[in-house]
Structure formats: structure tokens, C-alpha cells
Amino acid sequence: MHNNSKQAPGPKEKFLTGSLHAFQSNPLKFLTSLTEKCGSVSKFRLGPFQRVYLVNDTDLIKEILVTKQQSFIKSRDIQSLKSIVGNGLLTSEKGFHLKQRRIIQPAFKKTHITMYAQDMIDTTDKYISSWSSNTERLVSDDMMDIALGIISKTMFSMEFDKGATVIGGPMEEVMKSAVRRMRSIFPLPLWIPVKKNRKYKQAVKELDKVLFGLIGERKETAMEHEDLLGVLMRAKDETNGLGMEDDQLRDELMTIFLAGHETTANALTWTLYLLSQHLEIQDTLFEEIASITGEGPVKPEHFSKMTYTQNVISESLRLYPPAYVIGRQADEDTDISGYHIKKGDMILISQYVMQRNPKYYEDPNTFIPERFNNNFIKTIPEFAYFPFGGGPRVCIGNHFAFMEAVLVLACLVKQFKFSPPKEPQKMKAQPLITLRPKYGLRLITQKRTKGEA
């Protein structure tokens, strides 16, 4: 029936495991070299049965994420997160997802999220107020703390210390197990009472207690809160006027918390790494921030004026996209530009690979924020740059994350210069749930003096 369908090329594979080992041991290297060898569509196996297509063509990516998206569901690794985030936006599908997205979308509109800008600035300024000059810091941990502080404050009006203790701790334990589960093709069923599973379930239970506790507290008071929890508790489906049940609210809160802090923290860490490697770019950045803010602090209204700072973040998201790959699974047999995809086949689309493609980017591996000048994005095909994905499943937190990254970076660079430590450090991208530096990032923070600009 499909004799005319196109055959995709692929790598040499092991009989039973296919490319499982090569993929798991270094996904970025595997995806990059497969693209170099096989071009816009290639095919490989993960284990004996799982067929995977790697798609590197902007038109085909659009078919998968937009025009034919009804034929696909999230890939199994994302589905395995259901044991933490339940049926929240990231993991739900079809009509249910659409309904939830409709209810939640208004909370993330550009006009609404600007009200969180001051919280983002205050959290950062407070965090760095204790930093001393000329010290070496593990800034990757700092960025995680700041992002955790910001999501705790904007979501629950919780101050950093409390957020870090009551949510950050159990969340870290849950994330560690989630990574293990996503990376293993056959995760151990959670009902098997081994120590790892018990710890995981205990951490999920603790998080549940915190979240249901917060929801319960809010219900008992008449006071309206403008934080994300308040907005989501009031959100209604406009077609029937119904809001979310507590269980669904819990799933969405957990989802936003999981999806929304490690990604931004890693984006900021990679940005500081790139700036420490390009001190001249860091100086230009400082000059922009100093000229806009003057002697005073960073303010929410500075965001739209900081065009160079925005370009620095866009370029950092190009080179080190925290979500380095998007996975889908065919939910029915379908054709993508002549390739026959069978139900159950997996599709991988990699931002890391696409955003370093010399077809779209001159000097693709070099950090050049200026390339984003003059509406550069409009000059390249859609899906040559997509750090936040695209189509109906595009990141709901894209404006939130971008504004957060720009404002946090402005607060940091206004006050400190970041340079590499004396002892050179190993930098290796580690692709777990998100792309992060494997050994963390250590930098020397040097206080900027007044009048330096």
C-alpha cells in the first residue's frame, strides 16, 4: 500500500538495541552527526521495536507541530512524567488539553505577566545583595535558586526561603527520579517497593500536601490574590463558566512549577557562561543596562528598551536551548511529505541541531547577539529558531520566561562582572530533561563600581 513512500536513511545499528547506546550516552553528538550524515529526515531504532525519525526540515517540522499535529501525541518520555504532573498542560492530550489551555492561557498573556516583573527584579536583587566581590561562585546553583525564588513568589506569593524549603527540596528529589525514569526505556513500575520508588513517592506526597494545603488556605479566605495561584483559582472555561477542580489545579501547578524553573535557570546559566567567554560582549551589555537604568535599580518598564539584553538572551537560547529536543509519537498512521509514519513511531525534532544549521546562521557556533538585530527572525524560515517550540503546544510560559531571563540578567550584570575562574573548568552540555552544564558553572563575580559605564 505504501510502496511509493520515501525511505529515510539511517545509521549502522546493533541488531537488538539499535542506536540506544549511542543516543543515551551522548544525545547531542548522536543527533548532530546523524543530521550531518543523513540530512533532513533520518530513521533509527531505540531498542528492538521503537522506530524513531529525526526531522530537520523546517517545512516538515511545521507539519508535525502545526498542520498535522492532531496525528501526534507527546512522546513516551514526556508521558512518563504523568506520575508527577498528572494530567497537566505538558502531558495532557487532545480535547482535554485544548480546554485546559483555553482556561490557563489568559494568565500567561503578555499584558498579564508584566505584573510579575517587579517580583522578578526584587527576588534577584535581594538574592545578590549578599554576594561579595572577587569570589568564585557556583553560579549554576545560584540561577536555580533565583528561578525557584521567582516561581515561588509569582505563583504562591511565597518568599524565597519558604519556597526553597517547602517546595524546592521535595521538587529536587522528584526531578531526580523523573530524569531516571525518562532516560530508562523500561522504567521500573512505581508499585514495586524498592527504595528509589519509595523515596520518589514520598517526595510526590510531600509536594501534594504543600499544594493542596495552599489551595485549601486560599479557599478559606475571601481575599483575592493576584499571583498565579489566585489567577488560576479564578480562571473559568468561557464556554461553560466552570473552573478547575482541586485535583486538576494541583496538576497544573505542579506542571508549571516543573516546566518553569529549571528551564529558565539553565538559560541564565548558559548566558553567563557565554558572557564570561566574551567579556567584550558583557561590557556592551553592561553599557546598555547602565545607560537605561542610570544610578537606580532595574525597573519593569526598562524591559522593552533593553534590546541588546534581549538579543543576548535570544542568542543564548539559540546556542544552548534548554529544551534541546521535542518528541512526538504518531497516534495514527500518517504521511509526512511522502514518508510513511506508522502509529507508535516516534519523531524527534531538535532545536539544538536546527539552531546551529549553517543554512540559516552564518558562523553558527559563535555567540553573536547582533545577529538578532533588524528583525532577523523574520528573515529565516519559521522553525529555524524555536526555543519555545511551536503550534498549539508552544510553551505557555514563553513571554514569562523571556521577560524573566532579561530582567534577571540585567540585575546581575548591572551589579557584577562575571569572569572565568583561575582554574579552567570542564564545560560539557548534559542533556537531561533540560540542557545543563554537566559539572555546573563556576565564575568569579566582581562588583561593578559606580560610574564604570
Ligand code: HEM
Ligand atoms: C527558557 C525557558 C523555557 C524554555 C526554553 C521552555 C521550552 C518549552 C518548550 C520547547 C515547550 C514545548 C514542548 C513540546 O512541544 O513538546 C514548552 C512547553 C511548556 N512550558 Fe516551557 N519553557 C521555558 C519556560 C517556561 C516557564 C517559565 C513556564 C511556566 C511558568 C513554562 C511552562 C510550560 C508549559 C506548561 C508547557 C506545556 C504547554 C502545552 O503543552 O500546552 N515554560 N516549554
